[in-house]
Amino acid sequence: MIKFLVGIVVGICLVLLAGYLFVTRGGIQMSTAGGPLPMERYLAHTSLSASIGKSAQEQSPLPSDEANQLAGAHIYQQNCGGCHGRLGQGPSGMSKRVYPHIPPLLPPGDGVTDDPVGETHWVIKNGIRFSAMPSFNGRLTENELWQITLLLRNADKLSAPVQEALRSKE
Ligand code: HEC
Known part of the structure; x- marks a missing residue:
């Protein structure tokens, strides 16, 4: 029994030592060059989905009409483009x-x-940790957050005036 417990403790120490050596010997590349780290995509995707949780089911309180998409286009030009x-x-x-x-x-x-x-509304409002995606909570009103969300949701079928707004320099 004692041998078994010692085996487990030694095993855990070896895993910790391997992790320590991996990190201290530059195993985690902190420059922006190169691809994802082992498990990085899975961890980022799963943690983001868990953070968004039930908010993913929220519906827009605003209708997805041209006026709201147009307002979204101006917000996009100023804050996101x-x-x-x-x-x-x-x-x-x-x-x-x-x-x-x-x-x-x-x-x-x-x-x-x-x-x-x-x-999409959650991401714009809260931002994404460990990435350059900022939070717009407090910078855009709740209505503006939904207007930009409606614009992005319909980005593949925008009317001519909305497309024009997205081509204008602001
Ligand atoms: C400083 C740069 C920067 C600005 C400004 C910015 N974003 Fe982002 N955004 C990012 C990055 C980086 C990601 C990718 C994050 C990731 O992969 O985890 C992202 C991701 C997103 C996503 C998720 C995309 C997907 O494929 O799921 C949405 C939606 C988004 N941004 C919307 C916006 C909107 C709307 C604005 C303006 C109000 C904005 N962003 C401004 C950097 C930015």
């Missing part, structure tokens, strides 16, 4: 300089058009 890129232009110049890279949210890509609005 520098990082997430401009309509029709793909990733911004900043995109690959940070890690995780900044995903484009407007066409030609799909952005978050398939995601539940509750999830």
Whole structure:
């Protein structure tokens, strides 16, 4: 029995030692170059989903009409385009300089058009830890958070005036 317990303690110490050596010998690459670490994607994705939780099911209190999408377009131009890129232009110049890279949210890509609005609203409001995605809680009103969410959800079917607003310099 004693041998068994000693075996377990030694086993745990070896795992801790391996982790310590991995971290102290530069096993975790902290520069923005290179791909994800082992398990990084899984941990980030699972933790984000768990943090969003039931908020993913929230529905927009505002209708998804042109007026709200237009308001969302102005908010996008002022607060998001520098990082997430401009309509029709793909990733911004900043995109690959940070890690995780900044995903484009407007066409030609799909952005978050398939995601539940509750999830997108949560991300914009709360930001994403360990990434460059800031929280807009307090910077945008609750209505503005939903307007930008409605814009992004419908990014693949925007009306001509909304597209024009997204092409204007602000
Ligand atoms: C300083 C750069 C920066 C700014 C400004 C910024 N974002 Fe982000 N955003 C990011 C990064 C980086 C990610 C990716 C995070 C990740 O992969 O975990 C991200 C992710 C997102 C996502 C999730 C995308 C997905 O595929 O699930 C949404 C939605 C989003 N941002 C919306 C916005 C909106 C709306 C604004 C403006 C109000 C904005 N962001 C401003 C850097 C930024």
